[in-house]
Amino acid sequence: MPATATPGTETPGADPAAVGAWLAEQLGDPAWRQASLEPVGAGRSNLTYRVDSPAGSVVLRRPPVGEVAATAHDMGREQRVITALAGTDVPVPKVLASSAGGPPVDAPCYVMELVEGVVPLGDLPPGWAETPAERARAGTALVDVLATLHAVDPDAVGLTGFGRPEGFMARQVRRWMKQWEQARPHLTAADVDDTTAAQLTTLAADLEAAVPQAQRSAIVHGDYRIDNCLFDAADPGRIRAVLDWELSTLGDPLADVGLLLVYWHEPDDEPIWRAAQHLPSPTSLPGFPTRAQVAAAYAERTGLDLTPLPWYVAFGAFKLAVVLLGILARVRAGVVPASMADGLDGAAAPLVALSRHVLAEGLR
Known part of the structure; x- marks a missing residue:
């Protein structure tokens, strides 16, 4: 059995x-x-x-x-x-x-x-995407596949009713605030201090008060990033499979772009960005595009206006902070192994700070 x-x-x-x-x-x-x-x-x-x-x-x-x-x-x-x-x-x-x-x-x-290939995590495998030109092609493929996903007609592929696009981002803010409220009783002061806890609540209110008008609806992956894609071992410019669809729904496609940029690392990142980068990424290596270049390439592929992008990045940082606190809460409650908390000490506060910064100052 x-x-x-x-x-x-x-x-x-x-x-x-x-x-x-x-x-x-x-x-x-x-x-x-x-x-x-x-x-x-x-x-x-x-x-x-x-x-x-x-x-x-x-x-x-x-x-x-x-x-x-x-x-x-x-x-x-x-x-x-x-x-x-x-x-x-x-x-x-x-x-x-x-x-x-x-x-x-x-x-x-x-x-x-089972799809064989390369999942880029932190240090790239020896022999894969070794040149800046190959890494540039990997970055282009990442944007192209995301734009391709967002161009799929949900009704045409049988995903009618897969989500509720109307009011999507406002509901997302409320949903992740609820997740934070459910996680909070299980967390210790070392996981999240009183200042960060208060800022999370204020941040949710600020985000909800400034939700942009969605330009279109699309199939949203929900956690699109380079290490949720499996690349061809012989061709860094080809993605063989997009993985981890657990948060997918129908909604505002810029939510995917905003979170992707939260995960993105650049070699010259300001300290407020660097402090929030608790998850490894190879995108600071020479050849990978910058966040601005990723956004520009996506805008060119889709025709969307990315003027409100800072709000989506701020929301992405807020959401990721809550996701990581949720993992810590499950560890503290004893329902998942303690090893799942490895590397997450103090992860929330820098993400909250980044979200507040981007909401106020833009992508600087």
Whole structure:
């Protein structure tokens, strides 16, 4: 029967024997029963495992172990958007099987094809994108794929009703403020001090008071960044798959651009930007475009007016601060491994400061 693995086990929330038996049934090959699982990524949000067996290799996705916000970790939504985009120019893995709950992991999950490639994290792999020209092509590909996603007609691919574009950004501010309020009781003073807590509340009010008018609606990824894309190992200018669709919906496409720029690093970043960069990124290496160049390329591809972009960047920093505090709250509550808090000490305050700065001063 399926295991309910506890945090701290080698593969929390997924038992290899249960997964193998389920795959053997779903994919029609008993060789899947000899499956082994290996965690992929940091596992701070939805959990990802590489599944290997004599029958082949696939990838399993399931929600985090422990109590989480269901709307933020909806496997059905993630599976739906990937399936819908399979016939478009947006590169996504193919979904092979899914479960609404029960076997194999006692939670909703799905299995997709394994796409080989490079996920750029911090230091680039030796031999990949070694020249500035290759890194420039990787940056161009990142913008092109995002623009391509935002050009997809949701109705044409079966995503009617996938989200509510009207009033999207105002609801997003309220949603993430609610997430912060739910996380706060579990946090320590070391996680977030009283000043930062008060500033988060004030910041949400300031953002809500200045929400820009959306220029169009689109399929929004929700966490689009360079390390959520899998690049071709032989061609840095080609993205083979966009990953981690758990926050996708229909809404304002500039939300994706704003958050992408929060994650972006530049070699000459001012201290207020540098302090907020808790997640690694290779984009400060020579050849990668600057934030201004990313924005200009996106505007050229889409025809959107990026005058209100600072608001979207400020919202992105606010949202990321709440996301990281949510991870810390789950660690403090004991529902996820303590290792998930690694590197997040003091992460919220600089992001709140960056959001306030950008909202007041623009992208400087």
